[in-house]
Amino acid sequence: MDKLSVHHVGIVVSDLEASLEFYRDTLGLSVADEFTLSDDGIGTAIGVDGVSGDFVHLEGNGARVELIEYDPTGVDSRADAINGLGAKHVGFAVEDLQEFYENLPDDVEPLSSPQPVEIGTSILFFRDPDGNFLEVVEA
Template identity: 35%
Template sequence: MSDVAASRAEQSPNSAVELAHHGITVTDLEASARFFCEVLGLEAAPRIDLDEAFSAGVTGVAEARISVVFMQGPGVAVELLQYHGPDDRRSVDARPCDAGAAHLALYVDDLRHVVSSAAAHGWTPMGAVEPITTGPRAGGLAVYLADPSGAVLELVQRPSGVRGSTMRRT
């Protein structure tokens, strides 16, 4: 835990102290894990089949049957979830502008190469690769990708001379 997070936790028991992971529900757990490994360079932990009583209790979804693969990389923790029940589950068709829509944003070194590699795994651009023209990432590139089940990633290539998440110029 960072010093700032520890300080906040001491001040208030209601403080978030660290990001645990970003969860993404997918339709094909193995294919999604391959994408995150082969294209984004994350490492996969072994598949886990969660206890049905726990799954239903924590999610509030009756008859939830879930398989999970945790993906890990530098500063990145992603939980891929595939629900095998209930039988009435459906896909989300939210656009980035729709309330409740969510996405995971990741920094990559060569955005155009990653976009090209992602296509072989079914991830396609939702728009164009765009130069970032304002803010601390000005000079970088960004694009949103979606997989066939509706999961959304934003990929960002930092501008030259910028390192780390604080976006300080070196």
């Protein structure tokens, strides 16, 4: 059996254009691919009859983030806190976290300012337009 490798991290969003703008313009990811899936294959694969999805794949230094807007949408399952069971986040890295923090748009509200942690780096958490948790680590 072949060893697995990570292909992408998928995030379901409510407004693909608004999320694309955020991930591209605020986080600096570049668009690698855009497509729609609406055949029986996607519905069978995810267990939702008659579903379609608009997808955007974004690249960031070798990591791929997949944004998906489904029709119909499912039940909202966002976590209220980052430490809640089932909570998820996507982690990104930058060289200068303080500079990244200072250049965040006014409508992005971090959970705190960048915080040093005992493993020798600093971290910053905030949410995307749909309330999904994102982390930026100083690398």
